Each structure stands twice: as C-alpha cells, then as structure tokens.
Amino acid sequence: MPHVPRDVVALPEGRGRWVALNVFARTCLGVSPEVIALLEAIEAGEPAPAGPFRVWDIQRFSNEDGLLADPSRFVRDPGLWPEAEELDAEAALARLRKHLMLVDDEDAYRARFAPKESLLDFEHVGNFHQQLGQHLLLVTRDKPGPWWLAQKFSDDLRSIRPGAYDFVQRAFLDRYLPERIERGADVLDLGCGIGFYANAMAALGANVLGVDPNPAYLETAAGAATAGARFEVMDVGRPGGLDALPDASFDLIFMTDALLFYFVPVDPASAPDADVLVADIRRLLRPGGAFVSLEPHPAFFQLPWLGDVDRPFTISTEYLNRRFSITGSLGETIAPFLRGGFALRRFEEIAAQPGYGVDDERGFRFASEFPLWQLMELTKD
C-alpha cells in the first residue's frame, strides 16, 4: 500500500510553501499545502483532494558549493526557487515517489539504504563518500583529487579558503600551535597532505617531517617548504609503512583530517589499520612526547541545517552505526589509543572561533553550536 515513510518531515517556508524532506534519503521537494493534503489523503485511504498540486524542484547536491558549505540539499532562499510546477494528482504522486516522500513497499524502500555497488548504482543511497564521488564524476565531471584540495585551499595552495576550514580549523590552530610547538622540537606530521600545517609548525621553529602516501601532495609540499620542514612519501597506517623512521625520534606527532578514514574508510576493502597506526606512534614518540590529533567531530557532518539563522538545529539519523556519515564515534576514535597504551590528556570540541570575520553567517552560527573538529592530546602511559 502506498504510504508516507516515517522518515519524512515537512518544514514551513511561508507563503504557502513547505519543504518536504526525507531525512534518511536526504531528498527534498518544495510542496504546496495541497500536496500535504494529498499525502494525508493517501495515508487515510481517502480519494485525492482537488488540485492543482504545486511542487518546486528544489533538490540540489549542496556540496557543489564546497565540502563544508551548507550541506542541506535544497535551495535555501525561496526567492531562488524555480517556478512552481502545477501537477494533477497522478503526476504529483509520481513526483512524491521519485523523491521518496511516498513508497509502495516498505521493505523495498528500506533495502535502498545500503552501500552503492558501483559508480552507476543510483538505486542504493550509499554513504557520503559514494554520493560525492558519483556526483563529481558523473554530474559535475570534476576530478576528485583536485576538487578535494580546492575545498580547503586557495588556488595557489598557500592559504585556507574562507569558510569553516578557515574560521574553525585554521583559527583554532593559529591559537593552539604557537602555544604547543616548542622551538627545536622534532615533530612528525602524519598524513601531512600538501604540508600546510607542517610548514606552519616549521615556521614556529620546529624540525618537522611530513609524511604522506600521496607523492603528488608531497611534491606540492616540498615546493612550498619552510626552512625546517621536509617531506617523505610513506604509507601511513600500513604495516611497515613507517619502519624507516627510528624509535623514539619525535617529541610530538601531529595528525589532522586523516584519522577519520581509519573508522569510515572510503574503500572498505582497503581500510587502514588503526592499531598499526597506534603502535607506530607509540614506537616513534620519545618519553614524555605527545600525539596531537585534530579530527572532524562526530557533529562534523550534520545535515540538513535547519531553523532560523540564530537558532540552528538539525535532524540526526545516526551516531553509532555510520551508514552515511564519515567520522567514527567518539568512543571508536579513542578506543585504539587506550588499547595501545595511551592516556587522553586533553580533549576539546572545536567550534567556530569568535572574532574571525566570516561571510557565511548561517555556517558560522551552525559551527558555533555544533563543533566541527575535536582536539585530542594523548601521551604514553
């Protein structure tokens, strides 16, 4: 029997418009009150009320605007909505089915919430990485590698773009690193990427080695290297990947935006091993040394962003069992370190940093309520 999945919510947009969302499928459709009445009639087993039924095609893949841009998948500003389509009842029901606001078979509907089996699998909802990859490759035709870099860095890769990487992560590290990095300290940056923060730590007087499995990233890093920073290709997280580095050779080991892939890998068939990583860190740290981790917080990728700008809220659909999102839970993230003989010495949930100029008020307010990153400092027991 056709019915409205209990995953559907409708939010007022004013002026006779509602935003209907399937919060698990992350599908959206603008609808008039007549469409809401149509759904009510379906639920009650009553004949369709009189139309016409107006719908607005407002669904979009928001990450086109940036990895950390508003991830809500509908056109935010009703002034920018496309023209309403006036549909008869049959066409309206077809549109509601397409957007998963109406389903005929609950089991078949539930079966769609599984990982995608291939790039061309549009049937299964998949996780964030799969959705983003499919969108970049098949719709916008972007190469994922350069696209990822462009989300965080300016075109010349020398600075952080405006946005949450800037007003949360960089703003925090601008304060934290000068406090934490001692001149002359030996620092290892694990998964350093293009070396932005490795160079920042070297500029503070540390001797920094940045390692990463991606040679192209390290070529960029070396091209911009600050005195005191050097870079080597190493297969971080793989058995033997860091064997070239001597025992007890670092005072501080730094890792950012890389640990999450140990818990929610892009490719589950080749997940890096957190226990291998922890054993390497333990071996490489000097007595009294610390591992500093700055990683996306479990609240990092909450969508949709709802509410008035000054009263943000979201609808969480998962925490412990990540089917869509891309970070481990707090417990999962900390567990391999506790198991590997580390103690958690400091923990901070990093929200938007006050005083930083922003041109994205909704994003700033959202990141002021829901922390985007977490800082952990761990030392050997």
Place this chain on the structure above:
Amino acid sequence: MSVDVGRRVFEIMGARGEIPGEHEQERLGYWYLDQGLVDSMGFVELVLELESEFGIRFEADDMQAEDFRTVGGVIDTIERLRAQGV
C-alpha cells in the same frame, strides 16, 4: 541505428577490449559495464570520450537507465541526444 554513430561507438569501446558476439545484435546487447569492459574510472573516461566525439552531454538520468549498460543502449542514447541537439 546510424551507421556512423554505431561504427564509432564500436571503435571507441573496442579500443578498450573485445566486444564479444558473432552477430551485430549480440554485440549491441553486450553488457559492457557489468561484464568488465571498463571499470568505474574507465567508465568516466569512456563517457567523456563519447561526449567529446559526438558533441553531446549525458545527464545523470541517461546514465542511470538500464539500457545505458549495453553497447546498443549507449548508441541509442547518443542518437537521441544528437536528435535533440543536446
């Protein structure tokens, strides 16, 4: 099926591996993706090459269609898009 479009599609796909079949009908029905002629990244490259060759653009809906998984379906889609001037 336009002879030119069909011939070029067979050439472009054939450069990636053998399209098996004794008769044209069999070769048109070859499930090139499911049977491993191209992998995911190879598929993207194939799509870009076909778009460039024929001056068209496939939309996500075109690529979602089950037909698109066969050689003949790709040819039909190209011909439809060319007829629409897309």
